[in-house]
Amino acid sequence: MASKTFTREEVAAHNTEGDLWIIIDSKVYDVTRFRGMHPGGASVLLEEGIPGQDATEAFFSLHRYEVLERPQYKRLQVGVLKGEEPQCYATSNNGEISNVPYAEPSWLAEGYHSPYYTDNHRRFQKAVRKFVDEYIYPDAQARELDGKRPSQSVIDKMAEVELHAMRMGPGKHLKGRTLMGGIVKPEEFDYFHELIITQELCRCGARGYGDGINSGCVIGLPPVLNFGSPELQARIVPEVLAGKKFICLAVSEAHAGSDVFGLQTTATKTEDGKHWIINGTKKWITNGTFSDYFTVGCKTEDGFTVILVERQEGVETKPIKTAYSSAAGTAYVTLDNVKVPVENTLGEEGGGIFVMLSNFNHERWVMCCTSARSQRLVVDECMKWTHQRKAFGKPLNSQAVVRAKLAGMIARTESIQNWLENITYQMCNMSYREQANKLAGPIAFLKMYSTRCSQITATDSVQIFGGRGITQTGMGRFIEHYHRTVPFDALLGGAEDVLADLGVRQAMRGMPKNARL
Numbered sequence: 001m002a003s004k005t006f007t008r009e010e011v012a013a014h015n016t017e018g019d020l021w022i023i024i025d026s027k028v029y030d031v032t033r034f035r036g037m038h039p040g041g042a043s044v045l046l047e048e049g050i051p052g053q054d055a056t057e058a059f060f061s062l063h064r065y066e067v068l069e070r071p072q073y074k075r076l077q078v079g080v081l082k083g084e085e086p087q088c089y090a091t092s093n094n095g096e097i098s099n100v101p102y103a104e105p106s107w108l109a110e111g112y113h114s115p116y117y118t119d120n121h122r123r124f125q126k127a128v129r130k131f132v133d134e135y136i137y138p139d140a141q142a143r144e145l146d147g148k149r150p151s152q153s154v155i156d157k158m159a160e161v162e163l164h165a166m167r168m169g170p171g172k173h174l175k176g177r178t179l180m181g182g183i184v185k186p187e188e189f190d191y192f193h194e195l196i197i198t199q200e201l202c203r204c205g206a207r208g209y210g211d212g213i214n215s216g217c218v219i220g221l222p223p224v225l226n227f228g229s230p231e232l233q234a235r236i237v238p239e240v241l242a243g244k245k246f247i248c249l250a251v252s253e254a255h256a257g258s259d260v261f262g263l264q265t266t267a268t269k270t271e272d273g274k275h276w277i278i279n280g281t282k283k284w285i286t287n288g289t290f291s292d293y294f295t296v297g298c299k300t301e302d303g304f305t306v307i308l309v310e311r312q313e314g315v316e317t318k319p320i321k322t323a324y325s326s327a328a329g330t331a332y333v334t335l336d337n338v339k340v341p342v343e344n345t346l347g348e349e350g351g352g353i354f355v356m357l358s359n360f361n362h363e364r365w366v367m368c369c370t371s372a373r374s375q376r377l378v379v380d381e382c383m384k385w386t387h388q389r390k391a392f393g394k395p396l397n398s399q400a401v402v403r404a405k406l407a408g409m410i411a412r413t414e415s416i417q418n419w420l421e422n423i424t425y426q427m428c429n430m431s432y433r434e435q436a437n438k439l440a441g442p443i444a445f446l447k448m449y450s451t452r453c454s455q456i457t458a459t460d461s462v463q464i465f466g467g468r469g470i471t472q473t474g475m476g477r478f479i480e481h482y483h484r485t486v487p488f489d490a491l492l493g494g495a496e497d498v499l500a501d502l503g504v505r506q507a508m509r510g511m512p513k514n515a516r517l
């Protein structure tokens, strides 16, 4: 029983193969029978300094804190040390703000200030974090392992507090909804609230799952919200935001990714002009395997047109095996003579590029939010690991070469977050049209810069974690995951080089004609 107390001397008497106790962080464990099942082997538990002794340091240099939290291992605890309190605790995913330096953006760190966040944002952040840690984190870890799509119970829970609606950003779709239990009024909800949601969600450290929980909707629904007919909106939007139906954006193809003018999926009108007949294929479609609706980019007589397709005869989806988990529902979509009413056209016929462009800024900004926070997760992991792991008799962080790597990743993470907050502030103060004009370049640059940085940070973090950084279980599991999935950020929403060029071309367009050195 965990409530029993023992002195260190009493524990020390249980020091043989047939009667084996150890102390970890003031808790006493009977590992006699567990020894034969220990994933790290039986012999290590009999090594010098372990039987009947305080094994705290040895334990934390080899195991994550969460190991002790697993029910099957919790049961091994037989008591606690008399008059001693646990000194170690998990600083992640317990609903609290971490006090590990740089584990939180500065606006959340004690004693720091920010011009951007109000008391309302702070209350909102607390509630979102609690929600994510309680409901989403456990499902994220389980689904990331089994590759199944996110549990419907989590999607429903998210709908209860209107997380799906809030992830669409500020706007009229929030009207009449009770957001996060009423903490923020629909008309007060701004891009900083949305940034908070996105960044809190990616603390789960499960990239595929993160996309699985309705990222398709974040990029697939805005064209319906902004360009769909009132009838289409009335039919589609409520059920999607309630988490009962799923939608995805289906633009990229095997033939063309960033180059939307190179798309080959065609939509041709029937003779009576009442329907589109769509033929083609779409590739890398997030949430595609389980989507009910597809926002499809098509080549039409007038150019490029976006059309909403409902799952029906002629629409087939099959999973694509990518580097991240199949929880994301990444699909190859085939469209064979799919008949769609012309009323499903989103925006003008031939005006698809405008529909897409108006979506891209928001989509890329969301990705910047994710990338910035994921890099911070790596900083957090590296700070803890280098603090608790000893090599050559000293903690890893006592080595200058390790500290230099930490310095780089901290500086990159901080600069990205600060730039991101500046852009978010501009978004809060610009109309959608102004944003499209003035922020397409800066957002493209930020995304390019952020994903460049993230790859350097991923490489350095693997060096810091060594073999554990390439191992899917144990101490380095988040690092392995990050390093494996970081290229997604650099590709989705426009490849780095394409975005860099877009930013410079935008700047060139703004050059005063008479500017001279």
Ligand code: HEM
Residues within 6 Å of the ligand: 022, 029, 031, 038, 039, 040, 041, 044, 045, 050, 055, 058, 059, 062, 063, 064, 067, 068, 073, 076, 473, 474, 475
């Ligand atoms: C209540 C006590 C313990 C439990 C429940 C436990 C559990 C585990 C688990 C689940 C693993 C698999 C890796 C992971 O998921 O992190 C593991 C690995 C390991 N454990 Fe333990 N362990 C305990 C105590 C110890 C102690 C005291 C030592 C002593 C040095 C030890 C040495 C190891 C080693 C060497 C590995 C392999 C690590 C690796 O592959 O990187 N364990 N243990």
